[in-house]
Amino acid sequence: MTAGPRSKELYRRAVKLMPAGVNSPVRAFGSVGGEPLFYASASGCHVTDADGQRFIEYVGSWGPLILGHAHPAVVEAVRTAAGRGLSFGAPCEGEVELAELMIGTLPHLEMVRFVSSGTEAVMSAVRLARGATGRDDVLKFSGCYHGHADHLLVSAGSGLATFGTPSSAGVPSAFAAHTLVLPLDDEAALEQLFDERGRNLAAVIIEGIPANAGLLIQRPAFMKRLRELCTANGTLLILDEVITGFRVGPTGAAGIYGITPDLATYGKVIGGGMPVGAYGGRRDLMEELAPLGPVYQAGTLSGNPVAMAAGVATLRMLLANDGEAYGRLERLGAQLQRGIEEIFQRHGLGWRVARAGSILWLSLQDGEPPRRYEDIHPENAAIYARLHRALLERGIYLAPSAYEVMFVSAAHDEEAIGTTLEAFSGALAGALT
Numbered sequence: 001m002t003a004g005p006r007s008k009e010l011y012r013r014a015v016k017l018m019p020a021g022v023n024s025p026v027r028a029f030g031s032v033g034g035e036p037l038f039y040a041s042a043s044g045c046h047v048t049d050a051d052g053q054r055f056i057e058y059v060g061s062w063g064p065l066i067l068g069h070a071h072p073a074v075v076e077a078v079r080t081a082a083g084r085g086l087s088f089g090a091p092c093e094g095e096v097e098l099a100e101l102m103i104g105t106l107p108h109l110e111m112v113r114f115v116s117s118g119t120e121a122v123m124s125a126v127r128l129a130r131g132a133t134g135r136d137d138v139l140k141f142s143g144c145y146h147g148h149a150d151h152l153l154v155s156a157g158s159g160l161a162t163f164g165t166p167s168s169a170g171v172p173s174a175f176a177a178h179t180l181v182l183p184l185d186d187e188a189a190l191e192q193l194f195d196e197r198g199r200n201l202a203a204v205i206i207e208g209i210p211a212n213a214g215l216l217i218q219r220p221a222f223m224k225r226l227r228e229l230c231t232a233n234g235t236l237l238i239l240d241e242v243i244t245g246f247r248v249g250p251t252g253a254a255g256i257y258g259i260t261p262d263l264a265t266y267g268k269v270i271g272g273g274m275p276v277g278a279y280g281g282r283r284d285l286m287e288e289l290a291p292l293g294p295v296y297q298a299g300t301l302s303g304n305p306v307a308m309a310a311g312v313a314t315l316r317m318l319l320a321n322d323g324e325a326y327g328r329l330e331r332l333g334a335q336l337q338r339g340i341e342e343i344f345q346r347h348g349l350g351w352r353v354a355r356a357g358s359i360l361w362l363s364l365q366d367g368e369p370p371r372r373y374e375d376i377h378p379e380n381a382a383i384y385a386r387l388h389r390a391l392l393e394r395g396i397y398l399a400p401s402a403y404e405v406m407f408v409s410a411a412h413d414e415e416a417i418g419t420t421l422e423a424f425s426g427a428l429a430g431a432l433t
C-alpha cells in the first residue's frame with residue numbers, strides 16, 4: 001500500500017502550491033523515495049489515507065499523540081473549548097490548569113510560559129538565558145535538534161573548531177559564531193571547552209534524550225558532569241524536553257537522569273496534538289521576562305484556549321492513577337523492541353533497537369546503539385528506505401527517514417504490535433535482498 005491515485009492527485013496539486021508539496025521537509029518522503037501518502041483521518045494507532053488505505057502507524061504526529069490519534073476525551077475537550085471561543089488573547093482558565101499540571105509534576109519548574117511551538121519555546125529560553133546572564137555564547141551538541149531558530153541551525157565546524165557553521169542557508173555566520181558545538185558523550189571535550197570558554201557561556205542546551213537523529217541515549221555520568229560544569233561556571237543548563245517531556249515518564253528526562261535544569265522547554269505531548277510549546281524553570285529567571293523584566297517575548301495565540309484544553313485533557317489522562325499509562329507504554333515499547341531484535345537475530349544480524357520507554361529507533365548497524373551522532377553509519381539509510389517501503393506495502397507506517405524514531409502510543413496494543421512484528425519479519429527479508 002504505497003501512494004494510491006487520490007494521494008498522487010493531491011501531491012500533483014500540492015507540489016505546484018507548496019515547496020515539495022509539504023509544510024515540513026521530512027514529510028516529502030525525500031529520504032525514503034516514493035511519493036508521500038496524504039492522510040485523511042486517524043484514530044487510535046491507525047491512520048487512513050486519502051485512498052482509504054489503513055495503516056498501523058508509529059509516527060503519532062512526530063511525538064505529540066501519546067494517547068493515540070483522535071483520543072475521544074481529547075477531542076471532546078477540544079470541542080467544548082472551541083464552542084466557547086477559538087482564541088481570546090486574554091488570560092483564561094485553561095492556561096492556569098495546564099501550568100498547574102506541569103508545575104505540580106515537574107520539580108524544576110517553578111514558573112512556565114506558553115508559546116505555540118517547540119521552536120518558539122527553545123528560541124525564547126535561549127534569549128532568556130542570554131538576557132539573564134549577560135553572556136552571548138551557547139553550546140549545543142551535534143545530533144541534537146532544537147527547532148529551527150537561526151542560532152541553533154548550526155553544525156560542528158571543521159577540524160577542531162568548536163564554533164559552529166550554519167547548517168541552513170540564510171543563517172548569518174555571525175549568529176553561528178555564538179553557537180559552539182560539541183559531540184555528545186564526551187566529558188573530556190566538555191571540560192576543555194568550559195576551561196577555555198565557560199565564562200562566556202550563557203547556556204548549554206541539550207535534548208533530554210536526543211531523539212531527532214537516531215535515539216542517542218546518554219550515560220548518566222555525562223549528564224551529571226554537564227550539570228556540574230554549568231553550575232561551576234554560572235552557565236544555565238537548558239534541557240530541551242520537547243520530545244521527552246511527559247513522554248519518557250511523568251518527569252521526563254530530568255526525572256530519569258535525576259538532574260535539575262535551570263530552564264526546560266516543552267512542546268509536542270503537552271499540546272495533545274494542538275500547537276503548544278512552553279518554557280520554564282527557576283522563578284528568578286522567569287521573572288526576567290516581560291512585563292516583569294527586560295527580556296521580551298510575546299505571542300498572539302499563546303495560551304490558546306483550545307490548545308490548552310487538549311493539553312490539559314492529555315496530561316490528566318497520562319497522570320491519572322499514579323501515571324499507570326507509562327507502565328503500559330513501557331510494556332508495549334519493550335514488546336516491540338524485543339520482537340524486532342529477535343527478527344534481526346533470526347536474520348543473523350547484530351543490529352539493535354534503541355529504546356527510551358515508548359520511543360524506539362532502529363539502529364541498523366552492528367553492536368550497541370550509538371551514543372553520538374558521528375557514530376551513526378549513514379550507509380544504512382538505504383536499507384531503511386527499502387524496509388520502509390516494504391512495511392508500507394504490508395500496512396505499517398514508520399517515519400519516512402532512517403534518522404527518525406518510532407513512537408508507540410497508549411492506543412497501540414499487543415495485537416497491533418504482533419501484527420507489526422509479523423509484517424516486519426517479511427519486510428526485512430525483502431529489504432535485505
Ligand SMILES: *Cc1c(COP(=O)(O)O)cnc(C)c1O
Binds near residue numbers: 117118146240243267
Ligand atoms: C520537535 C522538537 C523541537 C521543535 O518543535 P516544533 O514544535 O517542531 O517547533 C525542538 N526540540 C526538540 C527536542 C524537538 O523534538
